[in-house]
Amino acid sequence: MIPIFFKRIAIKHFSFVYDKYPEIFKPLELTLVKSGIALSVKNYASIVVFATLIAYIVSLITLTSLIAFSIIKMNIFLLILSIIFIPVLIAVMTFIFGIFYPTQRVAHRKKDIETNLPFAIAHMGSVAASGIPPSVIFKMLAKFKEYGVLADEFGKIVRNMETFGMDPMSAIREVSKRTPSEKFRQLLLGFVSTIEGGGDLKLYLKNAGEQALFTWRIKRQKYIQQLSTYAEFYTGILIAAPLFIIALFSVMNMIQPQLGGFEILDLMKMSIYLLVPIVNVGFVIFLEITQVEM
Secondary structure: OOOHHHHHHHHHHHHHHHHHOHHHHOOHHHHHHHHOOOOOHHHHHHHHHHHHHHHHHHHHHHHHHHHHOOOOOOOHHHHHHHHHHHHHHHHHHHHHHHHHHHHHHHHHHHHHHHHHHHHHHHHHHHHHOOOOOHHHHHHHHHOOHHHOHHHHHHHHHHHHHHOOOOOHHHHHHHHHHHOOOHHHHHHHHHHHHHHHOOOOHHHHHHHHHHHHHHHHHHHHHHHHHHHHHHHHHHHHHHHHHHHHHHHHHHHHHHHOOEEOOEEHHHHHHHHHHHHHHHHHHHHHHHHHHHOOOO
16 A cells, blocks of 8 residues: 555656656556556556655665675775666666556456356356346445455446446446456456347356356366376475485585585585575475466
8 A cells, every 4th residue: 555645746746757758658558457556557657756766765875874884895896886786776676566566466356356256157147046137236246355356346337337327237348348357358248248138147147157167177176186296296306305315415425525626514504404495485486376276
C-alpha cells in the first residue's frame, strides 16, 4: 500500500516525465487495468520515477556513510566506481521493478482466478438451477471471499450494475474486457451469448462446470505424477550424492589432504555448508514455481 503523501508528491512533481516520455510507459496501459492497480498510467509512472529517485539518494547516502566510517575498505579507484555505479544500479533495478510489477500482479491474479474458477462455475450452475436471475448470481458469488480475486471480479460486475447503472449484460462485457484470465473472459462472454441467444443458461453452466472440473482433475493428477518424479530426483541427487561426495572426500583426505591446490577439508566444508543448502533452496524454489494450486 503506497502512502497517500508519497503519491501526492510523486504526482505533483514527477508527472512531467510521463508527458515527456509517454512511449516508455505505453505498454502499461492495458497491464495496469488487468493488474487491479487503481491508478492511471501517468500517476503510476510518476510514482515509479519518484521511487527510483528515492532509491538512488538512499543508496548513495548509505554507501557514502559506510565509506566515510571506514566500514568498507578498498582503494580510491574502486571507491569512486562504487559511489558512481552502485546507486545508479540500484536506481535502475528499482525502475525496472516498478515497470514490471503490474505484469507480475496480472500473472498472480490470473493464476488465482483460474484456480478457483472450476468451483465457482459449479456454484453458479447450482444457483442458476434454482431459477435465480443472473444479477443475483453475481451478487451471491461476490460475497464468497474464499474465491479470492475471482470474488473481486464478480464484485466489479455488481458495481457496474448498482453504481454505474449498467444493465447486467453490459456490466459482464465490461469486466470481460479487463479480466487477466482468458478462461474467465470466455466464460463471461459465453454467459452473455447464452442469455441473449435464448439458450439454456443452466445447461451452459452445467457443461462448463463439468469441463472445468475435468480439466482441474487431470491437471492435479499430472502434477502428482510429476511430484513422484521430483521425489526420486531429490533422493538420488540431493540426498545420496552429497553423502557419497562427503564419504569420498573423507577417504581422499586420508590419502592426499590437497586437491588442485585446495585443502580437502575446505572443499568438504564448502560442500556441506554452501553447495548442499544452495541446491536444496533452488529445489524448493523450483517446486514453488511449478506447483499447482489445490
